[in-house]
Amino acid sequence: EDQVTQSPEALRLQEGESSSLNCSYTVSGLRGLFWYRQDPGKGPEFLFTLYSAGEEKEKERLKATLTKKESFLHITAPKPEDSATYLCAVHQLITQGGSEKLVFGKGTKLTVNP
């Protein structure tokens, strides 16, 4: 069964304490991997797209990397405003019918304490 698994489910950090979030996937027909940030009661906000193993993207304190089986979201020197749920999604090509869909992991809830 195609799956996207994020770990840990929740992570508490002190301000300035760097860490990484993991997203592992077992889908076939991968056409892209996406990271989103979601604040409570709001829709997910797009952060990054990664298409091929070895690719990296950076934005402020966030850096996303991709291998053939997993992606990492590295958070360097986080601040309290980085507190949110971070979602990983894969863009999957469904061979039957040629349609495409997004499959999401359950997310990692990050809390950064001042």
Added chain:
Amino acid sequence: DGGITQSPKYLFRKEGQNVTLSCEQNLNHDAMYWYRQDPGQGLRLIYYSQIVNDFQKGDIAEGYSVSREKKESFPLTVTSAQKNPTAFYLCASSIGRGRRNTEAFFGQGTRLTVV
């Protein structure tokens, strides 16, 4: 400003009623999606559409219906057959099949509560 607009933000439904959630986008995207989000469950796909007048069931389509008569609009109806409709509903769109930059962009969601 280009974006995705969902309305209403909050919706209350009585038992046995059908309700329709609106989703409009002005990004000129071909593909549109509806997701349901419950605590601890992540986003689950209800329906998706790659092009006007065509849509496919997602993983949890039972009790829901959609239409795609216009490129900009993808309304979701929660029918009385949906046994547990209380949830946060999210609409998204992406540029479409076969193209690069296929990331999806989301609306701000509709919170549906059964009273």
